[in-house]
Amino acid sequence: HPHKAWWKSAAVYQIYPSSFADTNGDGIGDLPGIIAKLDYLHKLNVDVVWLSPIYRSPQKDMGYDISDYRDVDPRYGKMRDLDALLEGLHNRGMRLVMDLVVNHTSDEHPWFQESKQDLTNPKADWYIWRPPRYISGVRCAPNNWESVFSGPAWTYVPARGQYYLHLFLPGQPDLNWEVPAVREAVYDVMRFWLDKGVDGFRMDVINLISKVQSFPDAPGEGLQSGMDYCANGPRLHEFLREMRRCAVEGYDVLTVGEMPCVTDEWEVLKAVGRERGELDMVFQFDIVSVDWGSGSKFEHRQFQPKVLAEVVNRWQTFMIENDGWNTLFDENHDQPRTVSRFVDRKYTDSDYETRAKVAKLLATFLVCQSGTVYVYQGQELGMRNCPKEWPIAEYKDIETINYWNKVLEERGGGDADMSDVMAQIQLKARDNGRTPMQWNDTAHGGFTTGTPWMRVNDDYTCWNAALQTDDPNSAYSYWARMLTFRREFCDIVVYGGFEMLTGGEGGVIAYRRKGYVGGSEKTAAIVVVLNFEPRSVGWKLEEGRFAKKVVPDVLLGTYGTTVFVEQGMLILRPFEAV
Ligand code: TEU
Numbered sequence: 184h185p186h187k188a189w190w191k192s193a194a195v196y197q198i199y200p201s202s203f204a205d206t207n208g209d210g211i212g213d214l215p216g217i218i219a220k221l222d223y224l225h226k227l228n229v230d231v232v233w234l235s236p237i238y239r240s241p242q243k244d245m246g247y248d249i250s251d252y253r254d255v256d257p258r259y260g261k262m263r264d265l266d267a268l269l270e271g272l273h274n275r276g277m278r279l280v281m282d283l284v285v286n287h288t289s290d291e292h293p294w295f296q297e298s299k300q301d302l303t304n305p306k307a308d309w310y311i312w313r314p315p316r317y318i319s320g321v322r323c324a325p326n327n328w329e330s331v332f333s334g335p336a337w338t339y340v341p342a343r344g345q346y347y348l349h350l351f352l353p354g355q356p357d358l359n360w361e362v363p364a365v366r367e368a369v370y371d372v373m374r375f376w377l378d379k380g381v382d383g384f385r386m387d388v389i390n391l392i393s394k395v396q397s398f399p400d401a402p403g404e405g406l407q408s409g410m411d412y413c414a415n416g417p418r419l420h421e422f423l424r425e426m427r428r429c430a431v432e433g434y435d436v437l438t439v440g441e442m443p444c445v446t447d448e449w450e451v452l453k454a455v456g457r458e459r460g461e462l463d464m465v466f467q468f469d470i471v472s473v474d475w476g477s478g479s480k481f482e483h484r485q486f487q488p489k490v491l492a493e494v495v496n497r498w499q500t501f502m503i504e505n506d507g508w509n510t511l512f513d514e515n516h517d518q519p520r521t522v523s524r525f526v527d528r529k530y531t532d533s534d535y536e537t538r539a540k541v542a543k544l545l546a547t548f549l550v551c552q553s554g555t556v557y558v559y560q561g562q563e564l565g566m567r568n569c570p571k572e573w574p575i576a577e578y579k580d581i582e583t584i585n586y587w588n589k590v591l592e593e594r595g596g597g598d599a600d601m602s603d604v605m606a607q608i609q610l611k612a613r614d615n616g617r618t619p620m621q622w623n624d625t626a627h628g629g630f631t632t633g634t635p636w637m638r639v640n641d642d643y644t645c646w647n648a649a650l651q652t653d654d655p656n657s658a659y660s661y662w663a664r665m666l667t668f669r670r671e672f673c674d675i676v677v678y679g680g681f682e683m684l685t686g687g688e689g690g691v692i693a694y695r696r697k698g699y700v701g702g703s704e705k706t707a708a709i710v711v712v713l714n715f716e717p718r719s720v721g722w723k724l725e726e727g728r729f730a731k732k733v734v735p736d737v738l739l740g741t742y743g744t745t746v747f748v749e750q751g752m753l754i755l756r757p758f759e760a761v
């Protein structure tokens with residue numbers, strides 16, 4: 184019988200505050216906006232809200248650059264708004280998980296301001312400082328690492344005659360976790376929020392905190408990713424255990440670590456194995472990399488259900504067998520929208536009926552697996568990527584802009600042909616997941632009465648929350664039902680075993696979940712069958728090990744509970760899930 188916990192059966196809803204709901208007309212979502220929508224979330228049947236960073240920040244990377252961990256950024260409101268949000272959630276039986284960004288701070292954080300002064304101040308070693316290298320007398324960075332957001336990962340500070348490391352923007356200097364006082368300061372911040380009553384942390388790039396201390400060059404000419412020397416580094420697990428012991432133990436909370444650049448199940452298990460005393464679960468990136476080419480995410484590879492099924496099968500089976508725990512997510516603020524990604528967007532861009540079908544298909548696909556469910560704002564509505572007509576000027580993310588400028592420069596600038604880059608951006612840019620929530624059909628989707636910080640998707644007049652909450656056939660209503668279904672069949676859907684039946688062949692993914700019912704020795708199974716094709720396909724009931732001639736009991740389906748069976752075949756309609 185499996186181990187149970189509230190954070191295992193929970194459905195978590197991620198809010199990206201800038202794009203959720205604006206109440207004061209400045210065009211930026213805020214905490215009062217979230218409070219105003221708590222009933223919307225409650226009706227969706229989510230249990231936890233994960234709030235992307237609302238801390239004081241210069242906003243060079245949308246709040247993932249924090250200058251004060253104990254204060255709310257004025258653009259989002261005041262600390263008392265945060266307290267009210269926490270109370271509003273708790274009153275409804277929901278919980279609040281905060282984003283913890285401690286691989287790096289903002290360069291405007293007082294710690295960095297002090298550290299950069301000279302070589303002898305009390306925080307001189309709180310960041311990763313290294314002397315220059317001189318190549319033929321020219322001052323160069325300590326190694327050849329490239330920042331995730333383009334350009335070198337090192338910036339020179341004359342006052343120290345040294346470079347500091349920033350795996351992301353120059354405005355995001357990496358903390359030096361080798362220094363015990365740094366770790367103690369982070370744990371202090373964590374206890375501050377836990378004592379306030381928050382229910383856990385999503386830990387930003389937490390697997391990058393321990394770097395190989397020799398900081399070697401990465402192989403290759405020019406700038407290269409240094410991730411091989413940063414991801415899951417030498418002291419990661421020591422640090423995570425210390426963090427658990429010093430800052431988390433004694434609080435009944437959820438911890439989820441973001442872990443890019445790790446694809447090995449055993450590596451992930453070291454962080455999430457139940458006896459390890461590290462994290463409850465992690466976001467690893469396999470599922471959101473299924474359409475990446477060999478190089479960067481901007482190199483595209485055609486989406487294939489087979490690849491998706493392979494990834495899902497591997498992680499589901501592994502974590503169940505080894506007493507780890509999975510996260511179930513395929514969207515977040517760094518990812519494009521799945522209705523534009525996991526099926527060809529030509530089917531979903533303008534055909535709203537098909538888009539609703541696809542949104543329901545993908546909800547079924549995700550929610551019926553083993554793990555903690557994460558829904559990203561707008562996913563429950565089936566929001567789509569930015570329209571193809573939008574020019575580059577509508578894109579606001581620093582990653583997108585830097586990438587665009589880098590390629591433009593490589594091509595000699597000016598009127599170089601950038602259409603291929605634009606196509607990549609339309610598929611993969613983080614902006615695709617950051618357009619404001621579409622609440623209704625009034626100006627700017629009811630997101631703001633002012634000018635939104637980022638343009639609202641043009642489809643808001645016919646694709647919005649107001650239309651969907653009242654419509655029993657909408658994507659939203661289906662998500663809400665799906666999440667109660669998961670509660671109702673918790674023994675199977677949350678805690679049961681997993682078996683892949685059909686791994687994407689012919690566009691069908693089918694899997695079987697089996698669990699103990701009501702803590703007894705009795706077992707029951709649920710079979711999930713998903714058609715990723717825009718046409719009808721047949722699926723042999725035999726593959727689900729149904730007895731001959733039995734028409735299965737349909738618990739839930741995206742076309743309703745009536746299904747077609749012909750000669751032992753379940754006939755699935757376009758994008759149908761049963
Ligand atoms: O993201 C870390 C990360 O490695 C990726 O998700 C990355 O943003 C993406 O692959 C770029 O293509 C986290 C946050 O989720 C992201 O929003 C921040 O920008 C980043 O860390 C830095 O804090």
Ligand code: CA
Pocket residue numbers: 205206207208209210211212213258
């Ligand atoms: Ca606002």
